[in-house]
Amino acid sequence: MAGPAQVPTLVYLVTGGCGFLGEHIVRMLLEREPRLRELRVFDLHLSSWLEELKTPGPVQVTAIQGDVTQAHEVAAAVAGSHVVIHTAGLVDVLGKASPKAIHKVNVQGTQNVIEACIQTGTQFLVYTSSMEVVGPNVKGHPFYRGNEDTPYEAVHRHPYPCSKALAEKLVLEANGRKVNGGLPLVTCALRPMGIYGEGHQIMRDFYNQGLRFGGRLFRAVPASVEHGRVYVGNVAWMHVLVARELEQRAALMGGQVYFCYDKSPYKSYEDFNMEFLGPCGLRLIGTHPLLPYWLLMLLATLNALLQWLLHPLVLYTPLLNPYTLAMANTTFTVSTNKAQRHFGYKPLFSWEESKARTIHWVQALEGSAW
Ligand SMILES: NC(=O)C1=CN([C@@H]2O[C@H](COP(=O)(O)OP(=O)(O)OC[C@H]3O[C@@H](n4cnc5c(N)ncnc54)[C@H](O)[C@@H]3O)[C@@H](O)[C@H]2O)C=CC1
Numbered sequence: 037m038a039g040p041a042q043v044p045t046l047v048y049l050v051t052g053g054c055g056f057l058g059e060h061i062v063r064m065l066l067e068r069e070p071r072l073r074e075l076r077v078f079d080l081h082l083s084s085w086l087e088e089l090k091t092p093g094p095v096q097v098t099a100i101q102g103d104v105t106q107a108h109e110v111a112a113a114v115a116g117s118h119v120v121i122h123t124a125g126l127v128d129v130l131g132k133a134s135p136k137a138i139h140k141v142n143v144q145g146t147q148n149v150i151e152a153c154i155q156t157g158t159q160f161l162v163y164t165s166s167m168e169v170v171g172p173n174v175k176g177h178p179f180y181r182g183n184e185d186t187p188y189e190a191v192h193r194h195p196y197p198c199s200k201a202l203a204e205k206l207v208l209e210a211n212g213r214k215v216n217g218g219l220p221l222v223t224c225a226l227r228p229m230g231i232y233g234e235g236h237q238i239m240r241d242f243y244n245q246g247l248r249f250g251g252r253l254f255r256a257v258p259a260s261v262e263h264g265r266v267y268v269g270n271v272a273w274m275h276v277l278v279a280r281e282l283e284q285r286a287a288l289m290g291g292q293v294y295f296c297y298d299k300s301p302y303k304s305y306e307d308f309n310m311e312f313l314g315p316c317g318l319r320l321i322g323t324h325p326l327l328p329y330w331l332l333m334l335l336a337t338l339n340a341l342l343q344w345l346l347h348p349l350v351l352y353t354p355l356l357n358p359y360t361l362a363m364a365n366t367t368f369t370v371s372t373n374k375a376q377r378h379f380g381y382k383p384l385f386s387w388e389e390s391k392a393r394t395i396h397w398v399q400a401l402e403g404s405a406w
């Protein structure tokens with residue numbers, strides 16, 4: 037809430053504001069950005085929960101149905117805003133979308149956002165990048181408790197990480213360009229680890245899969261492989277803080293990248309999911325993977341082949357494919373305090389609270405084992 041001395045003046049635009057992360061950013065801004073006057077929520081598909089936010093209140097919430105690949109729609113939404121949080125993206129590692137579509141939304145869409153800022157004189161741009169810009173790489177090299185300066189051979193072949201890497205580069209290179217009016221554009225990129233929390237689709241998929249198998253999930257990844265995860269509320273909080281501090285600390289933060297992290301424990305992807313699915317009645321079978329890696333890779337490759345064969349008829353998009361298997365089997369964790377040093381980030385939600393909120397959400401899912 038604005039204090040007596042604070043007059044809300046700022047206009048924010050959140051692209052992808054109806055997505056999993058976008059919704060948390062929108063709600064976090066409304067709760068914790070007292071200088072906000074108007075919040076524009078831009079998305080290809082507008083969600084019904086936006087209606088409740090549009091009712092008269094201290095902040096005007098404007099819903100804009102639009103497509104980031106359409107430059108004119110983006111420019112119209114950006115015009116007159118002070119800060120853009122560009123979180124819209126096509127997140128797909130299962131083969132639901134074509135490589136062309138992924139490139140168009142993630143790279144061309146980001147270019148459109150940058151050009152719109154330049155044209156309309158919007159000076160501050162926060163981009164949701166991804167850990168995937170760094171890795172895991174195609175060689176399966178571990179990245180163990182690394183930070184933003186840790187050397188790592190970032191080599192991608194999959195369309196999603198390729199697109200995120202290209203888009204991040206565009207955003208960082210745009211830092212310092214002159215926007216309409218002559219002031220410099222200030223940009224930075226946040227690289228979340230694998231996000232979890234209320235609304236996480238893949239967690240929902242695992243939960244439903246477990247229910248279909250009589251409350252059991254079968255271990256496919258060794259417990260020793262660590263996969264970095266971060267709670268969605270903390271990712272949203274980091275976006276809010278960056279957006280807030282970018283003006284005051286432009287020289288320090290402009291053109292920088294920050295991993296998004298919190299105090300979530302370092303665990304394998306499956307063991308981490310069990311922190312939530314376990315209390316909801318699911319069991320992970322096996323202390324070691326039930327099938328050897330080579331056999332899983334064979335099955336994953338068969339899945340990829342089936343996907344290719346069936347694609348003229350149906351979309352076959354199983355969770356297991358060569359890319360997801362390699363991702364889940366490669367250690368990738370960060371240990372950094374760059375965000376704390378540069379803009380005072382501390383996780384807003386403790387691990388206990390993040391866990392409790394996520395469990396609560398899983399328990400409320402339809403078809404719950406409860
Ligand atoms: N989910 C994760 O674990 C991670 C996600 N990210 C990034 O965070 C961002 C948000 O991801 P999620 O919330 O997980 O995905 P999501 O799919 O739930 O949200 C993306 C939103 O962007 C919107 N969108 C897609 N194409 C659009 C277009 N052409 N024009 C306008 N809006 C469009 C979608 O409708 C959706 O609401 C993405 O940029 C993603 O790359 C980064 C790291 C991890």
Ligand SMILES: C[C@H](CCCC(C)(C)O)[C@H]1CC[C@H]2[C@@H]3[C@H](O)CC4=CC(=O)CC[C@]4(C)[C@H]3CC[C@]12C
Pocket residue numbers: 127129165166167168229230231238256257263305355356357359360361363364
């Ligand atoms: C779906 C994978 C786990 C399935 C493993 C199997 C089939 C053996 O049981 C997920 C493992 C790692 C995930 C990715 C990771 O957290 C990083 C990501 C970052 C993003 O920017 C988007 C999402 C994702 C690619 C995430 C997607 C699911 C996994 C591949």
